[in-house]
Amino acid sequence: MKTANLFQNEQDDFHYNACVGNNGWIGIDTYIHGYQAATLVMLESVLKSVNCREDIPENANYWYVDTAIYPILFSARHYIELYLKQKIYEINQFKIKQEIEDKLVRTHDINRLWGLFKNIVDETHDPRMNEFIMAVEPYINDFSIIDLTGETFRYPYNQDYSQKHLEDRSVIGLYNFYQKFNELSKHMTSFDWLIDCLEDEYNSGTYTKHLNREDIENIAKKLPVHTDWEKDEFREIKIEIKNQFKIGSKELSQVINIIKEHMEFKRYVFPDVYELEIGEDKLTKFINNQFSIDNLELFTDEEISCIRTLVELGTSISNGKYYSEYYKKLYEKYLDEIKNEHYQRESNYGYGIRNINRIRRGLKKIGYSFICK
Numbered sequence: 001m002k003t004a005n006l007f008q009n010e011q012d013d014f015h016y017n018a019c020v021g022n023n024g025w026i027g028i029d030t031y032i033h034g035y036q037a038a039t040l041v042m043l044e045s046v047l048k049s050v051n052c053r054e055d056i057p058e059n060a061n062y063w064y065v066d067t068a069i070y071p072i073l074f075s076a077r078h079y080i081e082l083y084l085k086q087k088i089y090e091i092n093q094f095k096i097k098q099e100i101e102d103k104l105v106r107t108h109d110i111n112r113l114w115g116l117f118k119n120i121v122d123e124t125h126d127p128r129m130n131e132f133i134m135a136v137e138p139y140i141n142d143f144s145i146i147d148l149t150g151e152t153f154r155y156p157y158n159q160d161y162s163q164k165h166l167e168d169r170s171v172i173g174l175y176n177f178y179q180k181f182n183e184l185s186k187h188m189t190s191f192d193w194l195i196d197c198l199e200d201e202y203n204s205g206t207y208t209k210h211l212n213r214e215d216i217e218n219i220a221k222k223l224p225v226h227t228d229w230e231k232d233e234f235r236e237i238k239i240e241i242k243n244q245f246k247i248g249s250k251e252l253s254q255v256i257n258i259i260k261e262h263m264e265f266k267r268y269v270f271p272d273v274y275e276l277e278i279g280e281d282k283l284t285k286f287i288n289n290q291f292s293i294d295n296l297e298l299f300t301d302e303e304i305s306c307i308r309t310l311v312e313l314g315t316s317i318s319n320g321k322y323y324s325e326y327y328k329k330l331y332e333k334y335l336d337e338i339k340n341e342h343y344q345r346e347s348n349y350g351y352g353i354r355n356i357n358r359i360r361r362g363l364k365k366i367g368y369s370f371i372c373k
Helices: 028-051 063-097 101-105 112-126 127-144 174-203 213-222 230-243 249-261 282-286 292-296 302-311 324-340 345-355 356-365
Strands: none
Touching: 028 063, 028 174, 063 101, 063 112, 063 127, 063 174, 101 112, 112 127, 127 174, 174 213, 213 230, 213 249, 282 302, 282 356, 292 302, 292 345, 302 324, 302 345, 302 356, 324 345, 345 356
C-alpha cells in the first residue's frame, strides 16, 4: 500500500520529532497538557491574527475566528473531559478504590463525569477539595449547556443529521473565552498540586472513613495527656471532638487508637515517650557535631540505621513527600543494607555526619523536635 509518509520521523532536525507511544513517559497527563496548551496557543494565534494580519504564515490566510472557533473549543472541551476522568481515577485511588474505569471510558457526557467527580470527592470526605468544586462548576455548567457530549464543536450536525448545532446562538466571543479559559486552567493547575499532596498524604495510610491525616493530628492536639484520660474533662473533650468533626463514638475510638500507635501523633498524649533506636543523649551529641567519621565503631548497626532514616525523612524529594509513617519501613531498609553489605555501615554513617540539618528536619517530622533544642 502506497502512503505519503505523513507520520515519519524528521531526518534533518530531531528537535521537530515528537515522542509518542512508548518513547518517553507518555500517558494521560501528556494528552491533558497537550489539549490544554493547544487550546491556548490556538486562541492566542487567532486573536493575534485579527489585529496583525501580516503575521499570518503565507498559506494560512484561512485561519480566522469563524473557522478557528471549532478546533479551539473542541480542544478545550476535550481537555476538560480528560482532566475530569484522570482526577476521578486519582481521587478514587486515595481510599475508596471502587471499580470505576468502565464508567470513565464509556461516557463523554460532561454532566455525568462531573457528577462522578463530585460523588467521589464526597465519598472521600475531604473538604480540602470542595473549594475546587465551587470554583470550577460554573465552567462545567457552561460546557454542559452548549456541548454535553462532545459533538457540538466536532461536527456541524448531530449524529443522525436531524439537528444543526448552535442554532440557538449567532456568535461566540473568543477573547472572552480566552480570558475565562485561562482562569479555568489556573484552577485546574492549582488542583493538580493539591491532588499530588493529598496522594502523598493518603499513601501514609493514616485516615478513617470521615477524617484525613490532618484531622487526626488536630484531634491528637486536642486530647489531654494520657494520665488525664480518667478525668471528667476527657469525656467532655471527646463530646466536643465528635461534634466538631461530625463523627460518632466508634470512629473517635478508632482515631484514638491510631493516635496511640502513631510514632508522631502519640507524643501529644504521651509526651515523654522515646522510641528511637539510638539513645537521646547520644543522638543529641551527634546532631551537635560531637562525633566525627572516625567514631564509626562507637555506633551499632541499629543506631546508624536510625540516623540514616532521619536523614531520609528530612530530605526534600521531588516525586513525593515522606511522612513519619515511613520511618519503620525506611529503618528496616537501611538496617538490612548494613547487615548484608558491610561497607554500608561506613557509607550511611558518613552520610549522616554530612547531613546534620536533614536529621534535624527528620526529627521534627516524627515529633521529636525537642532533641533539636
